[in-house]
Structure formats: C-alpha cells, structure tokens
Amino acid sequence: MELALELLAHLEHDELPLSAVVDRIETVTTDPALTREILDEADKRGVVDRESGRIRTRRGGAFVRFESQVxxxxxxxxxxxxxxxxxxxxxxxxxxxxxxxxxxxxxxxxLGRE
Structure with missing residues (x-):
C-alpha cells in the first residue's frame, strides 16, 4: 500500500486517465480490490483527486530523481x-x-517520463 501511494505521489503528470494510473499501480499489485483500496487511500490522504475517470495529482513537486532514486x-x-x-x-x-x-x-x- 505505502509503496503504491508513494509511486502516485511521484507521478510526473498533473493529470492522467484512470487507466494510466492503474497501469502504474499494477507494478505493485494486480489485485483489483487492493488497487481500489490504494486509490481510495490516495484520495483520502490528499495524494490525488479523482474526477470523471481522471486522476489529478497533488504532489507539490515530488518528482523521482533519476540520478539518486533510480x-x-x-x-x-x-x-x-x-x-x-x-x-x-x-x-x-x-x-x-x-x-x-x-x-x-x-x-x-x-514514472511518467514517456
């Protein structure tokens, strides 16, 4: 859960379709129930906003630094x-x-670099 939430907090795009976000969560888990739980928790914690099949990030500039984090x-x-x-x-x-x-x-x- 925490790893997926941190991944969502570090997305490079301000807004993505739900399918693109689920694609990223699936690198942590492919369990549909856990995926929904992760999205609910991300919304609850203020990591993302969900609206009409789109996800908007509220990360405040927390990008992954390739030189030190990859x-x-x-x-x-x-x-x-x-x-x-x-x-x-x-x-x-x-x-x-x-x-x-x-x-x-x-x-x-x-990480949203492509």
Whole structure:
C-alpha cells in the first residue's frame, strides 16, 4: 500500500486517465480490490483527486530523481511492467521501499517520463 501511494505521489503528470494510473499501480499489485483500496487511500490522504475517470495529482513537486532514486543492477531479472527478461534492472527507491525491476523504457513509463 505505502509503496503504491508513494509511486502516485511521484507521478510526473498533473493529470492522467484512470487507466494510466492503474497501469502504474499494477507494478505493485494486480489485485483489483487492493488497487481500489490504494486509490481510495490516495484520495483520502490528499495524494490525488479523482474526477470523471481522471486522476489529478497533488504532489507539490515530488518528482523521482533519476540520478539518486533510480538504481541499476546487473543480474537476471524480469520487468515488473512488461515481463521482459532483463540483464540490467532499474529499481526505484522510495522511503517505503524499492520498486522494480524495470527495463529502461518501462521505468520511464512508470514514472511518467514517456
């Protein structure tokens, strides 16, 4: 829960369709009930506003810093977003924990850089 909430707090876009936000939450969990709970909690805590199938962030400038918060590790990984095999995994460090591994393009998509 906390890892997903921190991910939502660090989205790069001010507004996204609900489907794009769910795509990002699914890097933490694919349980539909937990996804709804995460969205409810994010709204309750003031991380996001939900309106008509759109999510607006209220983060106050908390972007992920690639230089310090995205760590690359060599190994045998599977991307949490697309399932591709990876020899280099990209992990995002949050206070609540680490999210990953992701491939180079998926980490950018998850964080809203693409």
């Amino acid at each position: 760590v690359r590790r060599e190994g045998d990984f599977e991307c949490r977003r697309c399932g591709a095999g990876l020899s280099t995994g990209h992990f995002v460090r949050f206070d609540a924990g680490e999210l990953g591994p992701f491939g180079p393009s998926c980490v950018r998509k998850v």
